[in-house]
Amino acid sequence: MESNLKSSAVSRVGAKGPWQLMPQTARELGLKVNHSVDERKNYTKSTRAAALYLRDLYKELGDWLLVIAAYNTGTVKVNQAMRRSGSRNFWDLQYYLPAESRNHVKKFIGTQYTFEGQGSVTTLTRQEATQQLPGSAMYVFYRKLSEDELNSARTVAVTGKYHSSVIARYTLLDIATFNRYNPDFDKVMASNNNSYELKLPADKMDLFVANKYEILNESVQVMGTESIDNRAVIGQVAAK
Numbered sequence: 001m002e003s004n005l006k007s008s009a010v011s012r013v014g015a016k017g018p019w020q021l022m023p024q025t026a027r028e029l030g031l032k033v034n035h036s037v038d039e040r041k042n043y044t045k046s047t048r049a050a051a052l053y054l055r056d057l058y059k060e061l062g063d064w065l066l067v068i069a070a071y072n073t074g075t076v077k078v079n080q081a082m083r084r085s086g087s088r089n090f091w092d093l094q095y096y097l098p099a100e101s102r103n104h105v106k107k108f109i110g111t112q113y114t115f116e117g118q119g120s121v122t123t124l125t126r127q128e129a130t131q132q133l134p135g136s137a138m139y140v141f142y143r144k145l146s147e148d149e150l151n152s153a154r155t156v157a158v159t160g161k162y163h164s165s166v167i168a169r170y171t172l173l174d175i176a177t178f179n180r181y182n183p184d185f186d187k188v189m190a191s192n193n194n195s196y197e198l199k200l201p202a203d204k205m206d207l208f209v210a211n212k213y214e215i216l217n218e219s220v221q222v223m224g225t226e227s228i229d230n231r232a233v234i235g236q237v238a239a240k
Helices: 023-028 042-059 064-073 076-087 090-096 099-116 126-132 133-141 147-152 164-170 176-183 185-189 202-210 212-239
Strands: 154-158 195-201
Touching: 023 042, 023 133, 042 064, 042 099, 064 090, 064 099, 076 090, 090 099, 090 195, 147 154, 147 195, 154 202, 164 176, 164 212, 176 195, 195 202, 202 212
Parallel strands: none
Antiparallel strands: 154 195
């Protein structure tokens, strides 16, 4: 972190605080920045603002390495680099970015490996993540939730043969809403790596937890029926 997480840190271009936010960006994120108050130096408020900023950048760019670059240099220069290089791949467009920004991304990757001993979805380009990570690690990319929905939701890790239609029925959710919260749920749960961070509105999660075992039992029956139906279809096609 360029600031060493010091609240008093100021960059040569005017970014300030532990998250090195520029004045206008901070204001757009809801922080007060004026002659008497500068909430960029407030650890709690600036951390929340930085998280929102990263979320918004990811919604726009869809690639964590580009997000880290844009956090350092702004989206205008990242978009210019994409146009000039003809690519959305950081490793292809990096030399169209300022040296400070491309090195910032590499420091981020190095820091992740130093602290975690390995990389993660945030140290890969979008294409690399899609190619290298299993479906169960990719569904988080496709959640389409508003800020209010995210703030009011709860998450529980589930493992086993759960089925979306059964969960939706017990939690009184329509299937379209369930799928917005939990994209590719049935695909992941039917795979060998059948674990998922189930996300639901808080009141719906209470219903899920209260009926968890009934939901699992019925889900197993539904998936068993689907398997039989699929075999029957395959048999009919083969007969033709």
